[in-house]
Structure formats: C-alpha cells, structure tokens
Amino acid sequence: MDELEFRRRIMSEPKARDPELLKAMQDNDANAKFMDDIFSMDARIEQAMKVDVPDDLADKILFNQSSSNVVKVNFGKRALSLAASIAFAFGLLVGQVNWGSVAVSTAHASLSETAVQHVHDEMGFIDPLDEKVSEAQINAKLLPFAYQIGQQFPYHVYYLNHCGFGDANAMHMVFQGEKGKVTLFVTKIPTEQAKLFQKDGMSGLVEPMGDASFILVGEKGEDFTKIGENLKNILNPAA
Template identity: 60%
Template sequence: MDDLEFRRMILSEPKLRNKDINDAIQHSEANQVFADDILNLDAKIEQAMKVDVPDDLADRILFNHSAQPEKKSFTKQMLAMAASAAFAAGLIIGQVNWTPLLIGSANASLADTAVEHVIHESPFVNNLDESVSSTQINAKLRPFAYQFTETFPYHVYYLNHCGFGSSNALHMVFKGEQGRITLFVTNIGTEQAIDFNKDGMSGVVVPIEGSSVILVGEEGENIQKIAANLTSIIKPTL
C-alpha cells in the first residue's frame, strides 16, 4: 500500500485498522502521526456534534410563544458548536503534512489544477518507479469509462487515482524524451485543446468525448506529439 492509498483509507474510515493499514503504520512514523491526528480529529468532531437537547424543548416550541428567544439562543449555540468543530479541524489540519488530494478550486482551469498538482506531488512521485503494466493502467482507467486499445508506449513510473479540483482523475507519471511527464485523465470536459506553459513546465489539455486528457512535462518536451500518440489509442469502454 502506497502513502496516497493509506491516507485515503484513513480519511474515509479513521478507525479502520486492517493488516495493510497496521503494516503501513508500523513501518512509517509519518503514517503513525497522520493516523493519530485523523483519529483525534474524528473524535473532536463527534464530540462537537453531541449537543444535549432540553427535555422541555418540544413543549416550548408547541405551546409557549415566549419560547422564541430560547429557540434563537439554542440555534446560536448550535452554530457556535459547529464553528468550534471547524476551528479544531483547521488547527489539526494545519499541523499535518498532507499530500494534497484536492487541489485548486471549482473556477480553476484544468491547466492550473494540473500544474499545481504536479508541483505539490513531485517530491513524492519523482523517486518512484513501479514499472506499471498496460493491464494495470486499464484497470485504473475503468472508473472513467476509458481504456488504451494498445500497449502503453512509454515506461510508466507511477499510477494511481487522485483528487483533481472538484472531481477525480487518473494520475500517471511516465518517461518522456526530456524527463518525466505527468498525465491526468478526468471526466471534467473541455471544449477545445489548450497548450500552456507555466512554472517551467509545458502542457496540453485535450478533450476526449466529454472528458479530458492533460499532459504536463518539462519545457522543451514535445508534449503535442506525445498527446497525439496517446489520444489516438485511448477510447471509451464499450
């Protein structure tokens, strides 16, 4: 289990402890700290949601017109509790070394989101070489209803799913001519192809039937050529 998968599982189920998770915790102090912080956060949120309701609240609402100020006071207490929970979450989140799962905003362009994602995750993925097979690639593509109809023509260092703006994406890193290239496949659509250069990187966004393929590489990489090669062999699953 890699670090991204470990963190996704802990975030979705903070109390889950199976063999894979226990092994990941035992072999990494960072994973232990992350698991403990998320478990503490879950406990704080759960405690914040436990608000005692006055026994006579129903009677006040139904029969006593003077209950209106009380009701407003109770509402304010509920809002205060929610704000406290959010504040506690913010404090804890600020102390955790997160690998970004959701980057950018709903209004950010696909190109900006892709570049930010590459920058944030490069310290983690740049030293990996998982020698990913074409079978594994198509298995990861299945949730997006796409597949490569031919063997993937480049050596793949890394493959996983990731959060991508307001949606999800296939996240792949493979070997280009100048260096490593990052590929995203997302069901966020775009109307036309977009070339971009940003923060020392070159890239392209290519529409594919309601979805998008985004490639980001080093400046000088022939991204358009690689994009043409890949988009010619990626097709919707039947």
C-alpha cells in the same frame, strides 16, 4: 501501519516521507488519496490567507474611545488566531469526513492550473518511484473514466494511481517522455478545445476527450502535441 496511524502522521508531519509512510501510501489507495486531499486543502488555505490589506485599514477600525483608551487591533495575533482556528477545525474533521467526497471548487482554477499545482505538490513523493506499471494496471485505473488502452502503452510508466483533482477525481500517471518525466491526468471534467500552456516553469497540454479530458504536464521543450496524438490513438471508449 494502519490507516488511522497513517492519517495521524500525515496530519502532524505533512512533508514527512520516511520508508514506512511511503510503503503505506503505495500499498493503500485510500492513504494516497488522503495525502492528496491534505496537500490540496493546505494549498487552498494558504491561498485564502493571502488577502491584501489596505494601508489605512488599521486607522479605520480604531475603537471609538477617548485618545487615552485607543486600542489598535493587533493583526498579527488575529491572523495567527484565524490560522489556528482553521487548523483546529480541520483536525476535528479528520476521521469524521469521507475524504473521497471532499470537493474543492475549480470555478477559479483551470485544468492546467490544477494539474501544475498537483505536480508541484507531489513531486517530492512521486519522483523517486518506479512501479513498472503494466497495461493491465493502466486499464484498471482507466475503467472509472470509461476509457481503455487498445494496445501497448508506448512509454515507460513510473507511477499510477487515482487522485483528487479539483472537484472531481482523476487517473494520475507519470511516464518517461523525450525530455524528462511527463505527468498525465485523465478526468471527467470536459474541455472544449486543445490548449498548450506554460506555467510555473512547466509546460503541458489540455486535450478534450469526449465528455472527459486529459492533461499533460512536464518540462519545457517536450513535444506535448506529439505525445497527445500518440495517446489519442490508443485511448478508446470502454465497450
């Protein structure tokens, strides 16, 4: 499947996960990145559409006409029209935009919120995968973030790739923890201090790492402090 056909399929069926699509994403980093962008953009559009409307707004925007000619705005149709316009405009951009440069602001979303949303969005795609990732592959993906692992990675790694992460990029890894699978993001977005969090049924840790950060997300009950210490011991600045 070529890249154009892959993008057409994902645009028409964003939730599709047939074997041909999965293979196209595994074989081509650009395809996987495009899928990330589609999920992220879809989530942002959905959030933007969630606007509270005052109960008396309809009365306030009645046309200033005689009572026999009063027309109320049909909000349902307008909402559908707006959604259709957004979808149409977004469709026109596919193939014209360099998706590697698409940025979604994280001004109103913390690192933990971005990470948890990302895990939820891709869980169905990533969960069945086991790529049996090697240390050499991990170091290759870490290179853009100026870090390397100095010894054997202490966990079995199921999945490894780069992804869009808010207005930056990240290394995206899934490995086996003590309670279940744990997702790791390494990004150049800095943070000031370590922070444990719980959100949307998941738990995790945000950890500063020089001018970068790593974020862990997984099941409640996982010892993220211990995992974080293990990772800090093997993650070294690239020479």
